[in-house]
Each structure stands twice: as structure tokens, then as C-alpha cells.
Amino acid sequence: MPGKRVAGVVTGLLVLALLYFPAGCAVNPVTGEHELMLLTEEDEIRLGQQTDSQVVSEYGVYKDAQLMAYLNDMGKRLAKVSHRPGLPYAFKVLDTPVVNAFAVPGGYVYFTRGILANLNSEAELAGVMGHELGHITARHSAQQYSRAQMTQLALGGAMMFSQTLRALEPLAQMGVGLLFLSYSRDNEREADDLGVAYSSQAGYDASHMALFFGTLERMKPTSDKSGLPEWFSTHPDPEDRIGAVQREAKKWREALGLKNFKVNRDAYLKEINGMVYGEDPREGFVEDDVFYHPLLRFQFPVPPNWTLQNTRAMVQMTSGKKDAAIMFMLSSAKTPEQAARDFVRKNRARLMASDRKMINGLSAVRTVSKIMTNQGTLEIMSGYVQKGGRVYEFHGLAPENAFRSYQPVFQKTMGGFRKLTNKRMLNRKPFRIQVASVPRTGTVKQALKALGAPNRKLQAWAVMNGKTLDETVQAGTLMKIVK
Numbered sequence: 089m090p091g092k093r094v095a096g097v098v099t100g101l102l103v104l105a106l107l108y109f110p111a112g113c114a115v116n117p118v119t120g121e122h123e124l125m126l127l128t129e130e131d132e133i134r135l136g137q138q139t140d141s142q143v144v145s146e147y148g149v150y151k152d153a154q155l156m157a158y159l160n161d162m163g164k165r166l167a168k169v170s171h172r173p174g175l176p177y178a179f180k181v182l183d184t185p186v187v188n189a190f191a192v193p194g195g196y197v198y199f200t201r202g203i204l205a206n207l208n209s210e211a212e213l214a215g216v217m218g219h220e221l222g223h224i225t226a227r228h229s230a231q232q233y234s235r236a237q238m239t240q241l242a243l244g245g246a247m248m249f250s251q252t253l254r255a256l257e258p259l260a261q262m263g264v265g266l267l268f269l270s271y272s273r274d275n276e277r278e279a280d281d282l283g284v285a286y287s288s289q290a291g292y293d294a295s296h297m298a299l300f301f302g303t304l305e306r307m308k309p310t311s312d313k314s315g316l317p318e319w320f321s322t323h324p325d326p327e328d329r330i331g332a333v334q335r336e337a338k339k340w341r342e343a344l345g346l347k348n349f350k351v352n353r354d355a356y357l358k359e360i361n362g363m364v365y366g367e368d369p370r371e372g373f374v375e376d377d378v379f380y381h382p383l384l385r386f387q388f389p390v391p392p393n394w395t396l397q398n399t400r401a402m403v404q405m406t407s408g409k410k411d412a413a414i415m416f417m418l419s420s421a422k423t424p425e426q427a428a429r430d431f432v433r434k435n436r437a438r439l440m441a442s443d444r445k446m447i448n449g450l451s452a453v454r455t456v457s458k459i460m461t462n463q464g465t466l467e468i469m470s471g472y473v474q475k476g477g478r479v480y481e482f483h484g485l486a487p488e489n490a491f492r493s494y495q496p497v498f499q500k501t502m503g504g505f506r507k508l509t510n511k512r513m514l515n516r517k518p519f520r521i522q523v524a525s526v527p528r529t530g531t532v533k534q535a536l537k538a539l540g541a542p543n544r545k546l547q548a549w550a551v552m553n554g555k556t557l558d559e560t561v562q563a564g565t566l567m568k569i570v571k
Contacts, residue, residue: 136194148183169289210352214287215297222282288340293349295337369516389504412486419479424453424472448506467491471502
């Protein structure tokens, strides 16, 4: 849901700045081979710091000091055995249910709540953590940044609507950086090998990394409502990934000669016990085509059959035909009038109409403007509403030839903004992971039902536990359920 700062993962200025770094030949820390690299290590650290502030602004950090300390402790131990132990590593949990993990240059590694909910041991976590560290140590993420301008140019071949969206400043910042989270299959294979190496050297059973990949394969893709891609959209699956990880893990077990490699399943499950699961309604949720935000106490209607993405920086609603969108965000302006002037100035828009009005008892300004793009004219209806000490912005946009047909939709959404007073919506609580002990030996299906799982959730909860429904579990085994 909107925060005070509208920013994507990587700003356009940051991308363009890369063009001015002198290209040079550097030695890859992992392979020892010479490669063309635009960024020095100091550049990577600086870019990582800048990107980190934007990632945190966009998705928010999950507030659990104990979990963060646990993650950082493990991360630092793995980083010590990596090819680049001197980087200022930081490990963070993003407050989103999407199942993913990613890294950016300079040592920043991110795990979503969603991926932590689907890991089932410290060994699995160590494998994924080592994989992301591998992207940093092998400079995969730095290479992605070096290709940033090429990626921006490639976006020009996308459909018209993608181009017109980029005409708005907030949209120009949002989403482009996410493309850099995707690596080649060769990069993924190398990161897998490094993940096995680092977790093995830290004393973990690296074969459990393959177990997590098995869990991912059993998971069905979910609709993305948070704006952040799922694992497989940013981590292309190399051929025979699971088998390759198992073979590499066996090599490291034999090379290290240790008898007892750590798994620490119960220890991990206890760390995530109580963690928020799925969408957190306190940050905004949709029910019966209405978006509710309990913390900020407002609501507005969502057009039926439109796709909604909700992040800390922005709510984006996209039409089924993908030829119109409504953006909603918190403005930095003090008044609706100032917000309207700022938008026109920053986007060099041509103001067509403007009027002051009241929306459900709240002072507001509505404007219609046009912005010229390479693909034609983009027409925008904007609404700026004052609620308490905050100003909220709506921007309904579509190509000029489609704008009129969407105008009633834009008006209904903006005109439906109002204070939230419904106590049932205000008091909506998130679901949380609960770790419970299996009462008696039997199948996973029997165990989950005994722990209170509804029939419609049996398959999903089995996958979340890294198991199949017909698998046998012993009495006393800890398992995750959601309540």
C-alpha cells in the first residue's frame, strides 16, 4: 500500500548513471577469468545501498527483530566461506507473500515472507541463501546492472500500453528494476553450484536445497498481487536442476569428509512460528470489489475483473484488455491543489480541465490532462483527495482513443474514495503460521486433518511442509499450519 515515497526498485537516473562508469577488464572472483565489467566493487556497494533503500520503500521490511537477527547470523556465516567475504552483507525479509529471494550488488540479499513460509529447515534456507550469495560473488547482479540501458531500450518493443505507462514518473520508476532480478540459465546453474559449496562449507546438508526445489515444482503459480515476481519468473530453471544439486552436494560431502551435516529442521520451524502468512490485510486488501486499508482507514471501489497489485508505494489496477490503468498513491504535497500542480509540472502534461469538489465529505481536486508519448497521446484523469493531514492521488490513464470509454470507470473509482468506518474491516487480522506437533503416526493428510486443516487446504499445506499427502509422518513431528 502507498507509503510516503513513490519509488521502484531502480530509478531511471540510477540506470542512466551506469553509462558513465568507465568500462574495464576485471577478474571474476569465482571463475578467475577476465571479464568486461562496468562496476568496481565500490560502485557495487554504492549501488547496493541506493537500491536497498528503494526495495525497502517499495515492499517494506517484515518487522520481527528475532527473525532478522537469525537470518543475518546465518548469512554472515555463509558469507565468510564465500569468494567475497569482505563485502558488507545485509540480509532482509520483505513483507510480501510472494515466494521469492533475490540479491543486488554490494551484498544485499532479500527473502520474502512467502519463501520463508515454504522452506522447511535451516539446510534449505542455507542452500537458497548460498544461491543468492553466488549471484553476488560471481557478479551476476552487477552484470545485470551493466545491461540496464539495453533492457530499457528493449522495453520499446513491448506492447503500446507498457510504453504509455512509462510516461508517468512513478511508473517510469516502477517495474523496470524487477527485470534485473532475472538471470540466465548458466547464471542459475553457477549460483546453484555456489549455493551447494557455501552451505556445505558452513556445515549444512546441501542436498536439502534440492528438496526445496522439489517443493517449488509442486507449487502452482499464484496470481501476483504484490508487484514482485514469483521465483520461477526470476530464476530460470536449468535442466536437471534437482539432480545436479544432489550430485554436487555428494561431491562436497566426500570432499569435506564430515560425518554429520546440519539440517536443523525443528530449529528453523520454531523461528518462523507466528510469522504472518499470505496477504497482510493491515496493509490493504480487496473484498467484493472494494479495496480496504485498515491502518490508514480508507476504502475505494475496484473495477470488476481488473488486476490489482498492492505495494507499499502504490496500488495499481489494470484493465482486462491491458489498455487502461488506475494508479493510487500517497502524495508528498500538502494540499490537493499543490499535488495537481506538481503532477502537471513533473510530467509536462497539458492540462485540459480542472475543478474543485467534495468527495464523500473530503476536499478534492479533479483534473484531465494529456501527455505526449512516442506511441501517441496518453489521456489522464487525476483525482487528489485530502484526508486528514494526507493527500492521496488517483491517476486513471488510457490512450486518447480509449479514454472516453474508461472515463466512467475512473470517475467511479475516484468518487468512491471514503473514510473506512466498518469495524469488521478495520479489525481484520492476518493469518499466521503455527508450528504444531503431529499427535499420532500416519499420513500427512491424516496429520494435517488432526491439526485442523480444512479439506480445501490439505494439498497446499502439504506442499508448504515439503511433503505429499500420502507420505508417512511420525508422531511428534513438527508441521506448519495456518490460523
